Amino acid sequence: MKVLVIVDMQNDFIDGALANKEALASVDKICDLIRNFKGLIVFTRDTHDKNYLETKEGKNLPIVHCLKDTYGWQINSKIYNEAEKNKNATIKIVDKTSFGSIKTLYEEIELNGKPSEILLCGTCTDICVISNALILKAYYPEVKMAIVKECSSGLTIDKHNAALDVMSSCQIEII
Numbered sequence: 001m002k003v004l005v006i007v008d009m010q011n012d013f014i015d016g017a018l019a020n021k022e023a024l025a026s027v028d029k030i031c032d033l034i035r036n037f038k039g040l041i042v043f044t045r046d047t048h049d050k051n052y053l054e055t056k057e058g059k060n061l062p063i064v065h066c067l068k069d070t071y072g073w074q075i076n077s078k079i080y081n082e083a084e085k086n087k088n089a090t091i092k093i094v095d096k097t098s099f100g101s102i103k104t105l106y107e108e109i110e111l112n113g114k115p116s117e118i119l120l121c122g123t124c125t126d127i128c129v130i131s132n133a134l135i136l137k138a139y140y141p142e143v144k145m146a147i148v149k150e151c152s153s154g155l156t157i158d159k160h161n162a163a164l165d166v167m168s169s170c171q172i173e174i175i
Contacts, residue, residue: 002039007122012072022153100131
């Protein structure tokens with residue numbers, strides 16, 4: 001089974017509190033990827049509570065974002081609607097309270113069968129994409145894994161490229 005993990009393509013990262021022009025530019029490219037994908041599509045969703053600023057992450061990144069049940073927390077509607085139209089895909093959503101989703105992402109994939117290939121894309125390449133990619137690589141060291149470069153974005157282009165280099169070093173293909 002092929003798996004496509006779309007990391008944190010939520011409104012707050014695209015045009016909200018932590019808007020990123022590269023994330024916005026990747027929306028149509030991700031829609032194109034989804035349109036032809038056959039398999040399991042797993043969306044991760046950065047999820048914070050009202051006490052976010054009191055958390056370690058909130059103290060280091062004091063910008064309230066992705067508060068559960070808000071508009072900013074929602075997956076970009078254009079991307080999600082494209083996934084819903086794909087009759088060859090099963091859609092799942094994994095809420096995560098940190099950069100990477102250890103148990104829930106792995107469990108969601110396992111509920112649908114063993115993966116033969118895992119593709120990842122989304123935002124932020126240098127924080128959440130890399131975290132989830134490395135976690136999945138640890139769980140599935142023999143599974144073909146790739147990052148779709150044109151469908152991913154980092155906080156900056158330099159950080160994006162640095163994250164791609166690190167993932168490549170860990171035998172994750174960059175396509």
